[in-house]
Amino acid sequence: MVAMFRMDLERMWKSKSPYICLAFLILFFYFAGIMLLVAIRPELRQAALDMGMEITKSDELDFSFLADQPRIEVLHSMILGGGGMYIFLCGIMVLFVCSDFESGFAKNIFSLESKRWKYIFSKMALMQIIGIVYFIVLVFSSFLFSKMTKMEFASSSWMDYLRYMIVLCAMNGGFCAQSMVILMITRSKAAGIAAAILLPGGIVTAIIEAICNLFDFSILKWTLYGSIKNITFPLTLSQIAFPIAVGIGWTILWLAISIVLIQKKDVA
Known part of the structure; x- marks a missing residue:
C-alpha cells in the first residue's frame, strides 16, 4: 500500500x-x-452604490458582524462551511480515479494486487493530504489578504485551527468515500462529477431534509453537510465531537461499501 x-x-x-x-x-x-x-468601508460602499450595486441594510449588518469574528470563523463562513472546498476535493478524486480506469492503470494495479482495498485507502489518504494542504494555504491566504487590505480579523489560537482541521479531515473522508461509492457503481466521470457537486454542495441533503420536514422530523444534523454547516464558534472539544463522529461514521460506512464493490471481478 505504501508503494x-x-x-x-x-x-x-x-x-x-x-x-x-x-x-x-x-x-x-x-x-x-x-x-x-465593500460592505463595511463607507468609501468603498458608496463607490459600489454609485456603480449600481445593491447593498441592503441586512447585508451591511451581516458583513459587519462577520468582520468582527475570529479568522477561523471568517474562513468557515466564507468558503469552508458551505461545502465549496469539499466539492473541489471530491472533483479531484473523481478525475483521478476515472483516469485510472480509462487508461487501464487500475486494471494493471488490480492484476498485481489482490487486496484491492489498498487502492481505495491510498486514494483516501491522498485526498486527506490535499485537504490539509488546501486548508493551510487558505489560512495563509487570509493573512495575506489582511496584510494587503489592512483588515485585521480577531485572532484565532493554533488550537482552533487544529480542531477545525480535524473536523475538516472527518468531513473530507466522508464526502470522498461517498463519491468513491458512486464511482465504484458507475465508473462514470459524469456521475462522479455530479455527485461531487450535489452531495458536498448540500443540494441532495436539502431535498431530503425538505421531504423529512413534511413528516415533522429532521435528519440535517446527522448528515455530513449539516454537521459542517452547523458548526458553532468558539470551537470546543464538546462542539466538535459530534461532527467528527458523524464524519467518521459515514466514512466507515461508505468505505465498507466501496471495498465490497471493488472486490467484485467486473470492477477491474
Whole structure:
C-alpha cells in the first residue's frame, strides 16, 4: 500500500487539477473578502452604490458582524462551511480515479494486487493530504489578504485551527468515500462529477431534509453537510465531537461499501 500511495502522490504532484482547484478556492475567498470590504468601508460602499450595486441594510449588518469574528470563523463562513472546498476535493478524486480506469492503470494495479482495498485507502489518504494542504494555504491566504487590505480579523489560537482541521479531515473522508461509492457503481466521470457537486454542495441533503420536514422530523444534523454547516464558534472539544463522529461514521460506512464493490471481478 505504501508503494501505491507513493505512486499516487507522485502522479498527483505532476497533475494540474489540484493546483487549478486551489487557485479557484483562493480566488473565491478573495472575492468574498472584497465584498466584505465593500460592505463595511463607507468609501468603498458608496463607490459600489454609485456603480449600481445593491447593498441592503441586512447585508451591511451581516458583513459587519462577520468582520468582527475570529479568522477561523471568517474562513468557515466564507468558503469552508458551505461545502465549496469539499466539492473541489471530491472533483479531484473523481478525475483521478476515472483516469485510472480509462487508461487501464487500475486494471494493471488490480492484476498485481489482490487486496484491492489498498487502492481505495491510498486514494483516501491522498485526498486527506490535499485537504490539509488546501486548508493551510487558505489560512495563509487570509493573512495575506489582511496584510494587503489592512483588515485585521480577531485572532484565532493554533488550537482552533487544529480542531477545525480535524473536523475538516472527518468531513473530507466522508464526502470522498461517498463519491468513491458512486464511482465504484458507475465508473462514470459524469456521475462522479455530479455527485461531487450535489452531495458536498448540500443540494441532495436539502431535498431530503425538505421531504423529512413534511413528516415533522429532521435528519440535517446527522448528515455530513449539516454537521459542517452547523458548526458553532468558539470551537470546543464538546462542539466538535459530534461532527467528527458523524464524519467518521459515514466514512466507515461508505468505505465498507466501496471495498465490497471493488472486490467484485467486473470492477477491474
